[in-house]
Amino acid sequence: MSTHPLLKVEISQLSISERIQLAEDLWDSILDRQDEVQLSPLQQQELDRRLNRHRQDPTAGSSWETVKQRLGSSQ
Incomplete structure (x- = not known):
């Protein structure tokens, strides 16, 4: 996947907290269209494994x- 050079330069000029917010916003935009996301069998297996682990001990993590x-306090 290639990145438009202008976008890459603009992102590099953002602070860490702004980059984190950008990543969150990007993720939210994907979640809005999650029905279009296709997982490979291995990805689905990993997600199932993590969900099962969480169900076994919801307090972990x-x-x-x-x-x-x-992350905010480490800046």
């Missing part, structure tokens, strides 16, 4: 809010 706070 960190919430997205906690991760965002950690």
Whole structure:
């Protein structure tokens, strides 16, 4: 996948927090059209594995809010 050179330069000029927000916005735009996303069998298997692991111990790991706070405080 190639990136338009202008876009790459503009992204490199963003702060880390702005890049994180951009990634979140991009992900949200994908979720809005998730019915168009095709997963390979291996990807589906990995997602199922992670979901099962979460169901076994929902307290393991960190919430997205906690991760965002950690990332924000490391800048």
